[in-house]
Amino acid sequence: MTATMREFRDRATIAIEDVRLQTALEAATGRFCTARAAALAKLPWVEAMRDQFKAMRAATLANLAQHLEQFERQATAVGAQVHWARGGAEACAIVTGIAQRRGVTLVTKSKSMATEEIHLNTALAQAGIQPVETDLGEWIIQLAGEAPSHIIAPAIHKTKEQVAALFAQELGQTELPADIPALTAVARQMLRAKFLAAGMGISGGNLAVAETGSVVLVTNEGNGRMVTSAPPVHVAVIGIEKIAPTWDDAALWLSLLARSATGQPMSIYTTVVTGPKRAGDPDGPEEVHVVLLDNGRSQLIGSKYEEILQCIRCGACLNICPVYREAGGHAYGSPYSGPIGAVLSPLLFGLEKYPALPHASSLCGACKEVCPARIDLPRMLLELRADLVAQGLASPVEQFLEQGAALTMRSSRVWQFVTAMGRWGQRPLLQNGRLTLPASLNPVGERQLPHLAAKSFRELWRQGEV
C-alpha cells in the first residue's frame, strides 16, 4: 500500500461522503476520548505517572541492545525460543518455518499490529497454512478481505448488517439476523472450534519484560488467552522497541495502556507468558517462540525520530485527531493510521511511498497532549515535511514555493521587493478589504485572508508612526 497526495485525498473523500461511516467514527472516537479522560481523572497523580513513563521509555531505548539481550537470556532460560528478524520477509519465513516443521495447517491468531505490518497472513496462506483471526473485529475484516481501520477497533467501519452478511456467508447460510449479541454468539461458536483444532497460536505482544523473559498480551475477548493456551505451539511476534526492562516498568506501562486506549482501568485479560508449559502443568503449549521484529526500527534509534519508538499503540492519538476522525483509517493506506500512523508509516515503509501522510495533520497538537508517553508527534510531522522537500519528494509546486520562500526570507531587500509586488498583485483579489482566494482553492467560497497592509511595520517604524 501507499499514500500519495492523490490517493489520500481520494480515499478520504470516500470516507467523508459516507454519512454512516462518519457517524460511526464520530461516535466511537468520541466515546474512547471521553472514557480515557474519565479514567485518567481517577488518578490524581497521572501526569507525574506519564512523565515517569516517558522517562522510562526513553531510557529503555537508549540502552535497547542490553534489554533485548536480557530478554533473550531469560526467555531462553525458561525454555522459550527467541528469533530475530531484520524485516517482514524474514519474520514470515521464521513463522511459516515453525508451522511447517510441526505440520500445522490451521493457526489461530490474536490481534497483532506487528503481523499486520509484515503481511503474515498472506505468507501463511501461500505456504498452505490457514490463518484465522480471532479478535472479533479482526475476524470481520479478514472475512471481508479488508485492512483494519483503527489500531484497537479494526472494524469500526462495519455495520451489523454487513457483519451478519459476512458471517452468513462463512456459515454457508443465506441469512443471519443483524443482532449484535446473536452475532457475538455465532462468532464464539465458530471460533471456539478453530481454537481447539488449531496446531499453532500466533499472537503479537503488547510488551515484553526483560527481567523475566515474559511476553504480555492484553485482550478483552479472551482470544489472547486462547491462542496462548489451547494449541501445542505459541508464536509471539513483537517489535524490538516494546521492551520493559523490569516488572516495575511493566506495571507503569499497564497502568497507562488500557486507560489511554479504552478508558478501562485494566483490560479484561492481561496474560503473561513466560516460556512453554512446565513440568507438572496440566496444559499449555509445548513450544513457545518469540520473534523479535526489527523492520526498520533499529534505524530510528539515535535519529531525530527515535521518540516514535516509545509508542505503545494505545490509539489515543487516533481518537482525538480531527483528521483521523474525518478521513478514517483506510485513507492512510497503512496498518498504522492516525497521527502515529502518519509518522510511523513513512519511517518504517518509506517516505516515498507515504508522501501524503506528514501532511495529514493540522498540527493542532491534540495527539501530543493525549499520548501516554507524550510523544511529540507534531514535531516529527514537521521534520518529515522538511525531509520531503530535502529529498525532492514534495510536489514540484510545493518545492518551488518552499525554495522561493527560503530565498525571499533570506534577504531583506528581496523580501521588501516581493511584498511590494504582493501589495500591488493582490488588488484584483480584494473584496471588502479581505483577500478572497480563487475558486480552485476555495470551493465553498468562504475562505478569506487578511490582505497585505499598505505599509509594512518596518516602514511605519522608519516613518515614526509607531
Next chain:
Amino acid sequence: MTARTEILQRLRAQRREVNVPHPWQSRQRFDDLGQQFAAALTAVYGKVYLAASLEEASGQLGQLLAELGARRVVANDELLLSALDPAARWPDLVWHIVGQTPGDLRAFAAAADVGLSSAAAAIAETGSLLIASGPGRSRLVTLLPPVHVVLLPARLLITDLFTFIAARGGEMPANMTFVSGPSKTADIEQTMSIGVHGPKQLSVILYQE
C-alpha cells in the same frame, strides 16, 4: 551476518548513558480492599458474593451451582478447593478435578458448565484476579466453560499493580493472567457484548477466614 548480530550491532552503536528513573511507587490507598475490589469488578459486570467464613462461602457456592443449573463442573486442584472437597459435598454433579479425575481434561473443560478455581492474588484497584498456571492448575478450566467461579480468601487482596509487583517473589509461572471481568467485545458497532471467547460470567465468592 545473522539478523541478531546485525540488529544488536546497530543498537549498540547508538547506545547512550542515561539515568534510569526510580521505580514508581503505589500512591493508591483504599480503606477497605474488599469493598474496592467488589466495586471495581461489579462495574465491569463481574459478580461478587461476600461471605464471613469458608463454610458460608461453600454454602453460597452450592447455591450458585444450583441457580446456574450446573451439571458438569471442572475444578482446579488447589489446596483451598480440596479442603472443601466439592465432589463429596455435591455428589449429584459430574466433577472433573484436575490431576485427580482420570480422562480427557481438555474435552471435559470444553463441555463443562462451570469452571471452578481459586486465585494467587487479587488486585483491589482494578478488580483483577491473578490466575496462575502450575501443578493442578489448568489454564483451560478458567477459560473454556461459560461460567468461571472463583473462591477468594480476603487475605489475598492487595492494593494495586504496583503493590503486587513489589511483593512479587520467586519465578514467573508459564502463564499468569490478570482476569478483570467476564469476556467482552465492542467490535460490532461499538456496542458492548458480553461473552465472546472467554467466560460469559465471572462470579467471585470473597470470604473472610
